[in-house]
Amino acid sequence: MQVRRLNRKWLIVISVLLIAGLGMPLLLHVNAEQAANPDYSWQSVASGLNRPTSIVQPPDSSGRLFVTEQPGTIRIIDNGKVLPTPFLNVTSKLTSGGNEQGLLDIAFHPDYAKNGIFFITYTRPDGQPTLARYKVSANNPNVADANSGKALISIPHPFPNHNGSQIEFGADGYLYYGMGDGGSGGDPFNNGQNKQALLGSLMRIDVNTGDQYGIPTDNPFVGDKSARPELWAKGLRNPWRFSFDMKTHELYIADVGQNQWEEINVQPADSKGGENYGWSVVEASHDFKAGDKTGFVFPVTEYDHSNGNCSVTGGYVYRGKTLPKLDGVYLYADYCSGNIWALNRDTSGKWVNQTFMNTSYNITTFGQDTDGEIYMADQKSGTIFKLVAKQ
Numbered sequence: 001m002q003v004r005r006l007n008r009k010w011l012i013v014i015s016v017l018l019i020a021g022l023g024m025p026l027l028l029h030v031n032a033e034q035a036a037n038p039d040y041s042w043q044s045v046a047s048g049l050n051r052p053t054s055i056v057q058p059p060d061s062s063g064r065l066f067v068t069e070q071p072g073t074i075r076i077i078d079n080g081k082v083l084p085t086p087f088l089n090v091t092s093k094l095t096s097g098g099n100e101q102g103l104l105d106i107a108f109h110p111d112y113a114k115n116g117i118f119f120i121t122y123t124r125p126d127g128q129p130t131l132a133r134y135k136v137s138a139n140n141p142n143v144a145d146a147n148s149g150k151a152l153i154s155i156p157h158p159f160p161n162h163n164g165s166q167i168e169f170g171a172d173g174y175l176y177y178g179m180g181d182g183g184s185g186g187d188p189f190n191n192g193q194n195k196q197a198l199l200g201s202l203m204r205i206d207v208n209t210g211d212q213y214g215i216p217t218d219n220p221f222v223g224d225k226s227a228r229p230e231l232w233a234k235g236l237r238n239p240w241r242f243s244f245d246m247k248t249h250e251l252y253i254a255d256v257g258q259n260q261w262e263e264i265n266v267q268p269a270d271s272k273g274g275e276n277y278g279w280s281v282v283e284a285s286h287d288f289k290a291g292d293k294t295g296f297v298f299p300v301t302e303y304d305h306s307n308g309n310c311s312v313t314g315g316y317v318y319r320g321k322t323l324p325k326l327d328g329v330y331l332y333a334d335y336c337s338g339n340i341w342a343l344n345r346d347t348s349g350k351w352v353n354q355t356f357m358n359t360s361y362n363i364t365t366f367g368q369d370t371d372g373e374i375y376m377a378d379q380k381s382g383t384i385f386k387l388v389a390k391q
Contacts, residue, residue, distance in 0.1 A: 099160075118133075127160055132149050133207070163183075170251075338360050
């Protein structure tokens with residue numbers, strides 16, 4: 001679905017349909033011409049962060065937010081204050097010279113409250129995206145043990161862009177690891193469709209077995225000599241970012257496009273894996289280069305590069321309690337334009353995508369706390385915001 005501006009006439013028509021209960025829920029109050037949503041706003045939680053790339057809350061009931069900063073530090077926001085001492089500093093282990101390189105994500109083990117284990121992704125000085133395991137220090141919950149680090153996997157990467165590198169645990173307890181196609185433009189090595197390559201893919205690994213990691217026995221390509229067993233899905237250009245619906249466990253994948261189209265893919269909760277999202281034969285649902293499109297899974301929505309759009313930033317399905325009318329709505333944005341969209345299913349089950357809010361932010365990431373509330377980072381100001389109701 002291509003996002004287009006709506007004129008006043010059609011907005012009135014849509015409003016009537018909404019009131020009649022025939023279209024989208026009343027929660028969206030969409031008006032593509034307005035600068036802000038009349039019902040919701042972004043409330044500053046903390047500022048002064050340096051190029052934030054992810055916002056994560058550990059499953060330990062502490063209420064803290066952890067923010068990765070692209071140059072190589074992890075900062076803690078506790079009760080609205082950024083603690084002066086970084087949780088972890090890995091600047092010596094990475095390069096952040098490229099626009100898409102650096103410290104990119106953090107994920108806490110589901111049993112973090114007991115074992116203190118967490119994982120980070122970053123690009124090594126040679127440019128290889130790397131997944132590493134760390135532990136919190138024994139006597140200070142706000143400081144990690146810098147000597148506990150162990151690199152689990154580093155992936156050869158020919159160019160400095162399209163590093164992907166988001167990690168998130170699924171409800172199955174396995175770690176999902178998104179990886180871009182290797183960079184440059186147009187996928188010159190065809191990694192998106194090469195099942196022998198970890199690039200251009202979503203991986204699924206067991207971090208609780210093996211010296212490095214184990215392979216879940218039900219991964220879709222286990223036993224297939226033509227494919228890497230880590231693979232869960234293929235055909236991705238640069239997934240930034242993906243998330244699981246806390247309630248349904250559906251997987252939402254925002255994949256950054258080439259020149260014209262940005263896309264959102266949704267994987268069912270009961271998926272057995274093996275989806276092929278089409279890159280680089282297709283860009284979103286549009287032909288990009290010659291190739292067999294049999295079996296491709298196409299996005300549930302897409303948008304073009306008009307109106308200042310350039311690069312999608314995936315978000316989360318709202319499952320909090322403070323904004324009940326947003327329950328089940330997936331929010332995502334564009335980095336360049338600051339536009340934010342709301343995606344959900346209507347009463348017939350059809351996917352509907354609407355403008356939620358127009359902002360001036362450079363949105364690098366969203367976050368979600370354990371209560372289901374949603375946060376957002378503005379790279380330009382280094383500010384972390386929380387979505388709230390307007391008073």
